[in-house]
Amino acid sequence: MPGSTNKSIKKRRWKRRKDARPGEILDAALMLFVERGFAATKLDDVARKAGLSKGSVYLYFENKETLFRAVVREMVLPEIKRVEQQVDRYRGPAQELVRKLVYQWWSMVGESRLSGVPKLLVSEASNFPELARFFVDQVIRRVRRVFVRVLQQGIDRGEFRECDVNHAVRVLIAPLVFAAIWQHSLYPFDKDPYDVRVFLDTHLDTFLNGLLNESGQKI
Amino acid sequence: MPGSTNKSIKKRRWKRRKDARPGEILDAALMLFVERGFAATKLDDVARKAGLSKGSVYLYFENKETLFRAVVREMVLPEIKRVEQQVDRYRGPAQELVRKLVYQWWSMVGESRLSGVPKLLVSEASNFPELARFFVDQVIRRVRRVFVRVLQQGIDRGEFRECDVNHAVRVLIAPLVFAAIWQHSLYPFDKDPYDVRVFLDTHLDTFLNGLLNESGQKI
DNA sequence: TCAATAAATGACTTTTTAGTCATTAAATAC
DNA sequence: GTATTTAATGACTAAAAAGTCATTTATTGA
Structure with a gap:
């Protein structure tokens, strides 16, 4: 069998989904902010729940406060x-x-x-x-x-x-x-x-x- | 006039008020916890509001969580x-x-x-x-x-x-x-x-x- | 197929605040 | 007045979480 079968084994570490990210982050943030409140919610948890890493959250939102305001307004x-x-x-x-x-x-x-x-x-x-x-x-x-x-x-x-x-x-x-x-x-x-x-x-x-x-x- | 008048000038840095402290701390903590929530409330602020230092709060309450529970229960x-x-x-x-x-x-x-x-x-x-x-x-x-x-x-x-x-x-x-x-x-x-x-x-x-x-x- | 691009990462630094403790001084006892 | 006790302090350490960025790799397009 050619190498093509092996190719299907290597799995992507992540996907590039620029458009979908903000909405998913907002959803995850809303749930956690509602449950725990602003101060008690860790950005790390928001990121994990949204299916990405904390660093990436900062690609889409300036900081934690900005994210919070966006959750409510948007x-x-x-x-x-x-x-x-x-x-x-x-x-x-x-x-x-x-x-x-x-x-x-x-x-x-x-x-x-x-x-x-x-x-x-x-x-x-x-x-x-x-x-x-x-x-x-x-x-x-x-x-x-x-x-x-x-x-x-x-x-x-x-x-x-x-x-x-x-x-x-x-x-x-x-x-x-x-x-x-x-x-x-x-x-x-x-x-x-x-x-x-x-x-x-x-x-x-x-x-x-x-x-x-x-x-x-x-x- | 005797020296007693001068004595009143030197001011005490603090008072020892073992009995009054817990109640005052609880009062201050209640107000701040209600206003800001548990996580967003700094123990330093509670202490200042209660008129003592943060270290002293720990003489009366084991830690921040204990204080919070005491506020509600007591x-x-x-x-x-x-x-x-x-x-x-x-x-x-x-x-x-x-x-x-x-x-x-x-x-x-x-x-x-x-x-x-x-x-x-x-x-x-x-x-x-x-x-x-x-x-x-x-x-x-x-x-x-x-x-x-x-x-x-x-x-x-x-x-x-x-x-x-x-x-x-x-x-x-x-x-x-x-x-x-x-x-x-x-x-x-x-x-x-x-x-x-x-x-x-x-x-x-x-x-x-x-x-x-x-x-x-x-x- | 192979550069070029940029989305995504995670180890790192910084900041913040909880919690500690050696020291200070008010109150008390002698 | 002096010694003793202990309430109170505040400078310190430790822990936790925000925020950064050099590096990695999915994707695009030539």
Whole structure:
């Protein structure tokens, strides 16, 4: 047999994949930053998880802080835009809209790898103030704005009773964010069973029922 | 005048205060750990904040991890016991009891230095699994138990409609914990005004109204 | 097939911070 | 007042992880 058979034995030590690297590094970094926090995450571990060496990470990101900022900015923004667009499409009774938005939010954000971002930002807010500002402005407040519109619509249409919409929205959103944070922190240590879907259902039931005006019709 | 007046001029370089040190170190450590997280907190900073030198911290705590565990265990347990006792004293209609418990929880936990602990544990759960387990068992689940009792009482007395009490309790508590976490993380970066008291009021209004029997059956 | 190019490496240096300990001096006892 | 004890210090060492770069080798293209 010619040498060609031997050639298949020698295995490449690595591949050159300039285009794929940044995304893979961001993915690995997101997972580890969410799990351990910024300071406790070793770049060596990020590199290993992304399937390359630490030195190579520095080919794509200036330093650890830059990588961290990139994780938040580049992973969050595209997703939040998608959510916003989806949300804009919905029409119908406010009550139903709220339900749909909540379920949708959970399946798009809560169950995706993005669900760790709230925990990450809560943890690192004071170490990365400008990122915290970015997140509040570009994510939280935009989500609030969407829900405020829906609630106000419900009130205008007589479905809901008059109330302080700005605070009602926070009450509506808090359990969603909480659920995401919980999943990535203390949930694994909680012995009591708990189903996020049922939790969200229960929240929606009490919240919507609590907002209905007396003549309010249920769906 | 006698020389005694001159004596007051020479100033001591430090005081020996064996008894007061541990508490002061724990206080300083709690504040910094909550603000920055475990890994990003330098023992030098803790020492400075506590008014002594780093070397002295090691006279009272074996190492940084031991200090961290002590912060959580020794600051949380006494407070949680106090809350539990206070809670046990209350009697009255379930609705009113829930309101009182929530307000009380906020003024005892939410507004005290203890309010940072939920954020701290959420952030460090996966780095300190046995502390996470401790916190869930000794704090979260005990708080839940108290509220479950109250809600069940309300149902038995016919005030509230039948519902999944275990999930309802989580819905009731989530915004409380969320508020505490929020205060210590993203709140300072949020431009929209927000009053925790009003937030809690709004939550109580919708939640309790949503649970009331007259309002109709669960969807 | 063989240069030329540049992606990738990993051993190395630097920086940072945890942890130590010989020394200092405040408090106490005689 | 002096000796003794020990709380407190801060300069030091050790360990760990960030960041660098000369070298290696996959890939390209002539």
